[in-house]
Amino acid sequence: MQDIQGLKNIKVVNAGKNWCASGVSTDTRKPVSNSLFFAIKGEHFDGHTFVNDAIKSRAAGVVIDKNYEYRADAAGNKAAVFSVPDTVESLGELAHSIRERYKPTVITITGSNGKTTTKEMLYDLLSGLYDTGRTQGNLNNLIGLPLSILNMEQETRMWVLELGTSRYGELASLTGIASPDIGILTNIGRAHLEFFHDLEGVAKAKEEMFSAMKTNGTAVMNADDPLVMGIARRFQGRTLTAGFSADAQMRIVSYNLTDRGMDFSIVYEGEEHSFSTPVSGRHYLYDIALSMLCARHVNVDWETIRAACGRFQVFRGRGNSMSYKNNITVLDDTYNANPDSMRSGFLSAIERYGAQSMVAVIGDMLELGDRTAQEHYALGKFLAEQGVGKFILLGRYSGNTFEGVLASGMKQVYAKQVGDIQSAVQELESLSKDGVTIYIKGSRSMKLEQVISAYDTYMRGRNA
Numbered sequence: 001m002q003d004i005q006g007l008k009n010i011k012v013v014n015a016g017k018n019w020c021a022s023g024v025s026t027d028t029r030k031p032v033s034n035s036l037f038f039a040i041k042g043e044h045f046d047g048h049t050f051v052n053d054a055i056k057s058r059a060a061g062v063v064i065d066k067n068y069e070y071r072a073d074a075a076g077n078k079a080a081v082f083s084v085p086d087t088v089e090s091l092g093e094l095a096h097s098i099r100e101r102y103k104p105t106v107i108t109i110t111g112s113n114g115k116t117t118t119k120e121m122l123y124d125l126l127s128g129l130y131d132t133g134r135t136q137g138n139l140n141n142l143i144g145l146p147l148s149i150l151n152m153e154q155e156t157r158m159w160v161l162e163l164g165t166s167r168y169g170e171l172a173s174l175t176g177i178a179s180p181d182i183g184i185l186t187n188i189g190r191a192h193l194e195f196f197h198d199l200e201g202v203a204k205a206k207e208e209m210f211s212a213m214k215t216n217g218t219a220v221m222n223a224d225d226p227l228v229m230g231i232a233r234r235f236q237g238r239t240l241t242a243g244f245s246a247d248a249q250m251r252i253v254s255y256n257l258t259d260r261g262m263d264f265s266i267v268y269e270g271e272e273h274s275f276s277t278p279v280s281g282r283h284y285l286y287d288i289a290l291s292m293l294c295a296r297h298v299n300v301d302w303e304t305i306r307a308a309c310g311r312f313q314v315f316r317g318r319g320n321s322m323s324y325k326n327n328i329t330v331l332d333d334t335y336n337a338n339p340d341s342m343r344s345g346f347l348s349a350i351e352r353y354g355a356q357s358m359v360a361v362i363g364d365m366l367e368l369g370d371r372t373a374q375e376h377y378a379l380g381k382f383l384a385e386q387g388v389g390k391f392i393l394l395g396r397y398s399g400n401t402f403e404g405v406l407a408s409g410m411k412q413v414y415a416k417q418v419g420d421i422q423s424a425v426q427e428l429e430s431l432s433k434d435g436v437t438i439y440i441k442g443s444r445s446m447k448l449e450q451v452i453s454a455y456d457t458y459m460r461g462r463n464a
Contacts, residue, residue, distance in 0.1 A: 004036065004063070004082060007093050013069060013081040021060035024091070024150040026143060033058040036080075038091050039065065040143060047087070055079045063087055088142055092177045095146035099179055104133075104156055107294060108178050110163045110171060110209050111186025111222075112202060113341045115140070117314055118186055118287040119162045124308040125295040132158040140164035145174055158298070165205050166192045166367065175212035182297065183209050184220040184290055188227040189340035194369035203227040210235045220294045222286055223248035240297060242289035250293040252285050257352050266292070273302060275309045281319060281348030288312075317449060319345060324459045326434040329353065333441040334448040337365045339375045345441055346383055353437040355387030361424060361451060363442020364395030373400045380404025384413055391415040392427050395446060421447070425454040432459070 004010065021036040028037070028050040037054035039047035039062060048068045055062065061080030069083050084090040099106065109119050116138055126132040133156035135148040140162040152159060161178050165171045175183075188203045196202045210219055210231055221232045223243035232239045242250040253272065255264035261278040264285060277288065292305055314320055317335035324330070333345050342365065350358065360383055368375050376397040381404035383391075389412060393401050398417045405415045414431075418424045428438060428451070438455075442448045 004061075004090075004094055007084070007090055007097070009085050010090065011066065011069075011083045013083055019060060019080040024094070024147060025054070025059070026091075026147065028053040028057060031057075034060050036060055037062045038087050039063065039068070040087055040091070041065070063090060091146045091150075092142060092173065095149040096177045096179065098150055098152075099159075099177070102152075102154060102156075104159045105182070105298065106159045106161065106178050106180045107182040107184065108161045108163050108175065108180040108209060109184040109186065110165070110206055111184075112189030112191040112206075112338065113344070114186040114283070114287040115162050115164065117284065117318060118184060118291055119160050120315065121287055121291040121308075121312055122184075122294055123160045124312055125291055125300055125305055126158045126160065126298070128304040128308055129300050130158045130298075131156045132160060134160040135162045138162065138164065140174075142170065142173060142177075145177060149178070163209060165208075166195050168195075168205055169208070171205060171208035172212045175209045180209075180213055180217060182218045182220060182294060183213055184294060185209070185222060185228050185231065186286060186290060187222050187225045187340070189338060190368070190371075190375065191338040191340075192367050193371050193375075194367040197369065199227060203231065207231045207234070213237065218297060220290055220297070222290065224286075240293055242293045243286065250289055250296075252289055255282065255285060264288075268293075268296065273306075275306055277309045278311075278313055280352060281345070282351065283344035283348055284314070284319075319348070322452075322456065328432060328434070328459070329437045330452065330455065331437065331439045332449070332452050333439065334446075334452060336444045337363070337441050338443075339365060339368070339379060342379055342441060343382060346386070346388070346439060349437065349439050350386055350388070356389060357435050357437050358388050359390040359392065359428065359431050359436055359438045360388050361392045361428065361438060361440040361448065362394070362398070362401055363446030363448050364397045366443040366445060372397055376400035377404040377407070380406075380415075381408045384408035384410045389413055390431055392424050392431075393417045394420075394424055394448075395442065421450045421454065424451050425458065428455050429458055 023035045025032045025035040026038050026040050032054050037059040039051055051062050055078050059079055063082045066083040109115050123134045133152040139148050163174045215236045217237040219235045219239045221241050222228045223241035223245040241248045244252050251267045253265050253267050261280045263276050265274045319333045322330045331349055377400045380401035384405045385408050402415050402417055440448050
């Protein structure tokens, strides 16, 4: 990790000639021994407060803001100390220098929905053939991405990196750090409208990744999304497309929901290929097809792809199901939500389980700005019109969703606003009839996984 001494605008406050670090950390609550600790100032904590803790925990070195150099005295000869104008910016610079040193094939993924599923699917496809690394969890911002890169094993030849954004300019900075050879765009949806205002604003933000890519790079695009294809037409490098569209280079031609998950077929370069996967839902076919197209681009064979597809499982909180006695099913989609992921998730569930037996537990969708009330109203109306007959609504904007449900004019609809997690679970308990399907979804900060946990405890006690 001695690359750090070559970064611009860095001052070596204290460092011996032979110092080295085995990794990078920003959190003293996790092991930092022999790591380089970056003191990051965030919304809730200032990492400079924990510099001494890092040194006591045997960090190999610390990187601090130049305005905090007085804290370097505590290091003595126990750790190397470097000061920089901006610790977040320097973290990114260091990650980029490591990327340039290792020279892996770098694949970056962005989009309003499906980023993490696409990343995990692609990782499974590639790791059967190559030493492959990936961003951990959803560490996809200006701190998380560099941390993922800096803790990557040197032997990895493929890096699969998720890039997120909620501000203009952020994706351009992330792309500069990762310097991708291949960029994947899953879709353009109504996410972070508080900052981007409309779909065109979201598209403008996502296009930053492709504007910052090398001209000899490759873009892998959703052929069914008009805004995505607009970006594809402006991209200077090579473009590959996947989707249901007849013009897609990898075309999804059929799918069938099964007891095991889903069977589907694609046509690529004039040949049809069939697959089975435990994943269930039409919207997942985009994540899978984009991953498969990228894998074929880097020469992964069909048998490796077929094997990975057959064993792939979505992460907890992304639509996975739990079954109980009396044919009661809970669909856990609590990880996050926006208007488009709400619709696609519910439509996939309705396709498999039907709408009449469904209980929709809906939390607020956040970061929608001045469209918040409108989008919640529209969601309630849309789901009721699809035939969903029972609703449990939580959050500040649940009243808007409730109004939308009523405005649908659908008869025999039951909708209840509740004030907290416990009330939601009690309502669920009263609606737990034989054959019911419970679909739970909301933004991350709604913490609807607590509904899942409490309901699971109740059902296990009831079935004991």
